[in-house]
Amino acid sequence: MSHxxxxxxxxxxxxxxxRELSNRERHAFEKGLEADPFEQExxxxxxxxxxxxxxxxxxxxxxxxxxxxSRRRRVAFYSVAATMASLLIVGTVFLKIHDFNPGSDEKQxxxxxxxxxxxxxxxxxxxxxxxxxxxxxxxxxxxxxTVPMPQAAPMKEGEPAKDAPKxxxxxxxxxxxxxxxxxxPDETEAYDFVMAEEPMxxxxxxxxxxxxxxxxxxxKAAPTTQKSGKRKKSLAQPVAQxxxxxxxxxxxxxxxxQMLTGKVTGIVISAEDQEPIPGAIVENRALNxxxxxxxxxxxxxxxxxxxPTTLVASFIGMETQEYQVSDGAHVELIMLPDATTLDxxxxxxxxxxxxxxxxxxxxxxPAIGYKNYKQYVEQNIEFPQENEDLKRAIVVLKFKxxxxxxxxxxxxxxxxxxxxxREAARLLMEGPSWNPASTDKGTKDESVRMRIVFKK
Amino acid sequence: MLExxxxxxxxxxxxxxxxxxxxxxxxxxGELYSRYMHLVYGVSLKYLNDRDDxxxxxxxxxxxxxxxxxxxxxxNFKSWLYVLTKNHCLMEIxxxxxxxxxxxxxxxxxxxxxxxxxxxxIDREDDPIGEALKACIERLKSExxxxxxxxxxxxxxxxxxxxELKMDEKKxxxxxxxxxxxxxxxxxxKNVP
Numbered sequence: 001m002s003h004x005x006x007x008x009x010x011x012x013x014x015x016x017x018x019r020e021l022s023n024r025e026r027h028a029f030e031k032g033l034e035a036d037p038f039e040q041e042x043x044x045x046x047x048x049x050x051x052x053x054x055x056x057x058x059x060x061x062x063x064x065x066x067x068x069x070s071r072r073r074r075v076a077f078y079s080v081a082a083t084m085a086s087l088l089i090v091g092t093v094f095l096k097i098h099d100f101n102p103g104s105d106e107k108q109x110x111x112x113x114x115x116x117x118x119x120x121x122x123x124x125x126x127x128x129x130x131x132x133x134x135x136x137x138x139x140x141x142x143x144x145x146t147v148p149m150p151q152a153a154p155m156k157e158g159e160p161a162k163d164a165p166k167x168x169x170x171x172x173x174x175x176x177x178x179x180x181x182x183x184x185p186d187e188t189e190a191y192d193f194v195m196a197e198e199p200m201x202x203x204x205x206x207x208x209x210x211x212x213x214x215x216x217x218x219x220k221a222a223p224t225t226q227k228s229g230k231r232k233k234s235l236a237q238p239v240a241q242x243x244x245x246x247x248x249x250x251x252x253x254x255x256x257x258q259m260l261t262g263k264v265t266g267i268v269i270s271a272e273d274q275e276p277i278p279g280a281i282v283e284n285r286a287l288n289x290x291x292x293x294x295x296x297x298x299x300x301x302x303x304x305x306x307x308p309t310t311l312v313a314s315f316i317g318m319e320t321q322e323y324q325v326s327d328g329a330h331v332e333l334i335m336l337p338d339a340t341t342l343d344x345x346x347x348x349x350x351x352x353x354x355x356x357x358x359x360x361x362x363x364x365x366p367a368i369g370y371k372n373y374k375q376y377v378e379q380n381i382e383f384p385q386e387n388e389d390l391k392r393a394i395v396v397l398k399f400k401x402x403x404x405x406x407x408x409x410x411x412x413x414x415x416x417x418x419x420x421x422r423e424a425a426r427l428l429m430e431g432p433s434w435n436p437a438s439t440d441k442g443t444k445d446e447s448v449r450m451r452i453v454f455k456k
Numbered sequence: 457m458l459e460x461x462x463x464x465x466x467x468x469x470x471x472x473x474x475x476x477x478x479x480x481x482x483x484x485x486g487e488l489y490s491r492y493m494h495l496v497y498g499v500s501l502k503y504l505n506d507r508d509d510x511x512x513x514x515x516x517x518x519x520x521x522x523x524x525x526x527x528x529x530x531x532n533f534k535s536w537l538y539v540l541t542k543n544h545c546l547m548e549i550x551x552x553x554x555x556x557x558x559x560x561x562x563x564x565x566x567x568x569x570x571x572x573x574x575x576x577x578i579d580r581e582d583d584p585i586g587e588a589l590k591a592c593i594e595r596l597k598s599e600x601x602x603x604x605x606x607x608x609x610x611x612x613x614x615x616x617x618x619x620e621l622k623m624d625e626k627k628x629x630x631x632x633x634x635x636x637x638x639x640x641x642x643x644x645x646k647n648v649p
Contacts, residue, residue, distance in 0.1 A: 007534065010494035026613035034607075034632065035579035038538035042498025045510070049501070057507060061493055061514055068515065069486045 008032055008039060010058050016043075017051040070274060262305035262327030267297045268313055271336045280315035282333070303327055364401035364448050367433045377427055383454050384419035393454040395424040401434045403443040413449065424452045469533050477526055485525070489518055492534065496541050503545035517544050576636050578608055592642035600635030603628055 008016075008029060015021055016029050033040045046054050268280040276297025283290035284301055286309055293299045303309040305327050314320040318335040325331050366373035396414040399407050407428060415421040428450065437446035472488040475481055489496075496517055500510035517540060530536045578589065593601060599621070606617045607628075618625040 007492070007495070009491070013494055013498075023613045023616055024611070026615065027607075027611045030607070030614055031579070031611075034636075035576070038495055038499065038534065038541075041502055041542075042495040045498035045500065045502030046494070049507070053507075057497065057511065058494055061497060061511060062490060064511070064515055065486055065490060065493065065518065068518065069482060 007036070013043070013046060014051060014055050014058070017046065017049075017054055019051075067272070262303040262307075262309075263300055264303050264309070264311065264325045264327065264329055264331060265298070265300040266325070266329075266331035266333055268293045268299065268315070268333045268335060269297060270318070271334045277315055277318070277335060280313055280318070280335070283312045283314075284309055285312055286310065362438050364437045364446050365435050366431075367405075367435050373432060376431055377452060380427060380431070381452070381454060382423055383456050384417070384423055390416060390454075391456045393420055395420050395452045395454070397424055397428060397450045397452065398447060399428065399450070400445055400447050401436050402445045403436050405433055405436050405443075407434060409447075420454060423454075427452065473525070473530065473533055482522070485518075485521060488533065489521065492537055496537065499538070499541045500545055503542070504548060509548070513541075513544060513548060517541055520544065576640060578604070578636060578639060588643055589639065592639050595642060596635050596638055599623075599627075600631045600638065603631040604635045604639075607632060 012029065016026065021029065033043055049057070266282075268277045268282065269275065270277050276293070278293055278295045278297055280293045280297070280299075281290055282293065282299045282301055284303055286304065287302065289302060291299050291301050301311065303311075303325070308324050308326040311323045311325050311331075311333070312320060313323065313333045313335060315335060318337060321333065321335055323331065323333050368376070393416045394414060395412060395416075397410055398413050399410040402408055410425055410428065412421040412424065415424070434448075436443040438444070467487075469488060469491070472484045476485040476488070493514060497510055497514050500513040500517075501507065504510050504513060517537075520540065521537075524540070528536075593604060596604065602621055603617055606612045606620055607614070612620065614625050614628050617628045621628070
């Protein structure tokens with residue numbers, strides 16, 4: 001039925017709430033509301049807010065919606081990387097199971113390879129499978145690492161300049177190549193392959209170089225480790241060791257000279273708002289060097305030429321992240337907010353305050369102090385009869401202490417049942433008075449959360 | 457001022473909806489939703505009575521739209537959204553009811569509003585005010601009658617009506633509401649042969 005297309009926009013609402021309209025306009029607006037219960041109810045909801053708050057909230061919501069919409073793009077974009085990562089994890093789990101069960105075929109191989117471990121396993125492709133291995137099995141990371149590397153195999157050279165690094169590491173990247181190339185890698189295949197110790201590495205060498213590089217470019221250096229901090233550490237170490245090994249053990253002159261001629265440029269971006277992050281640290285742990293991003297989030301960092309490198313980006317409040325990049329690439333390092341910094345309310349003793357603001361600010365407190373208040377609660381609390389099997393229950397109340405010290409708007413945020421809520425509220429309402437929050441300008445209304453523990 | 461309107465402003469609701477459903481273009485739905493987000497927020501605020509919860513509800517309702525829209529044939533997006541919003545809020549209240557008791561002054565409102573599809577005769581601008589309506593207005597109680605006359609015929613805003621009649625603005629609104637309900641009952645009675 002004749003729902004007119006026009007509806008009152010957010011701006012009109014705000015103008016109305018801010019009383020910027022003439023009486024005539026107000027009437028027209030109100031008439032519109034009368035004709036439409038949706039809008040009428042919306043106004044009933046918005047009216048109690050003050051207009052500044054309403055404006056803020058609407059802006060906030062629009063930002064949230066925008067973020068929601070842009071997240072989807074990123075999600076699509078990451079999904080490839082995520083799929084690969086999860087497949088690798090599955091693959092590794094398989095590997096691990098076989099590692100433990102059939103006894104150590106691999107371990108037997110280990111000693112005969114061990115002389116070869118001295119061969120640097122340079123900064124270059126940190127094979128994801130290997131990475132997972134480190135994580136899932138912290139007990140003996142070192143031998144583990146060498147296992148999947150069929151290093152005993154003869155080196156093959158693709159291009160003479162980089163033969164040393166390539167030949168050495170070809171065993172492990174091989175796993176990666178298999179996994180990467182197949183969107184649906186057959187884990188058992190990958191596994192068999194390792195078990196067989198047959199480095200079918202021969203021809204893939206050239207692409208194993210090409211693969212990670214292409215990948216870094218194509219997927220904007222999608223982080224290879226999506227979350228765990230532990231993982232990063234276990235990965236970082238082997239990577240960091242390698243350069244010394246390169247110079248000490250194989251000290252191939254050409255290589256040492258070439259080490260610093262490569263360069264990666266890029267930009268560090270926050271996943272949250274897509275804005276560049278100035279002052280983030282980007283490290284090339286393999287070379288023990290690091291740079292800060294500039295005002296526009298841009299950086300350039302030396303890397304070893306022609307070999308994929310792991311860059312580590314970090315910034316306060318963001319999750320430290322690793323990226324595989326290769327020489328000459330321009331990369332976008334996207335950083336995710338660190339979940340651990342977004343902690344909830346801090347619990348102080350058994351009372352939790354929401355926040356403290358500024359120096360001259362005190363939050364509401366019981367007039368007799370927390371300690372005595374706690375005592376009061378302990379002495380007066382009655383465990384409701386209602387529930388027999390509960391031994392312990394927690395009720396969280398939220399209430400407002402007005403500037404005059406009145407307690408208002410009591411709401412239970414958490415409660416196992418009505419009887420508990422009642423009892424908690426009774427304690428609060430009948431209990432000692434509260435001092436209002438105060439600032440340098442006097443007292444003010446402030447909300448408080450209180451946690452009450454019932455024990456039998 | 458707020459910079460809220462998007463780039464697709466010219467496009468009608470129906471077009472945006474169609475594009476979303478046919479192409480799965482989420483930006484289209486986002487644009488459409490942003491036109492009504494303040495209403496969804498307002499209603500959620502009214503029911504949930506908490507800014508954070510209401511904001512979450514606004515985002516959850518958007519997610520729900522993504523799922524639900526393609527599965528329903530939606531004629532009138534706005535009234536559909538209204539129903540969805542209210543249902544979402546009521547579900548929310550129900551689910552928290554056991555653990556989240558409102559103790560003071562916040563009672564759960566469950567009154568069902570008049571159907572969104574049927575506009576009250578007095579709000580239909582195109583219709584001339586019929587004799588029947590006039591007769592019914594005359595039969596209203598004095599406050600309701602006064603409020604309706606001042607608001608609809610003298611075109612005063614709530615505030616002015618409130619000043620004129622020396623009563624609270626809230627009162628004015630509820631007299632209007634009740635007056636309209638009574639009018640409707642009265643009119644329906646007359647139409648019955």
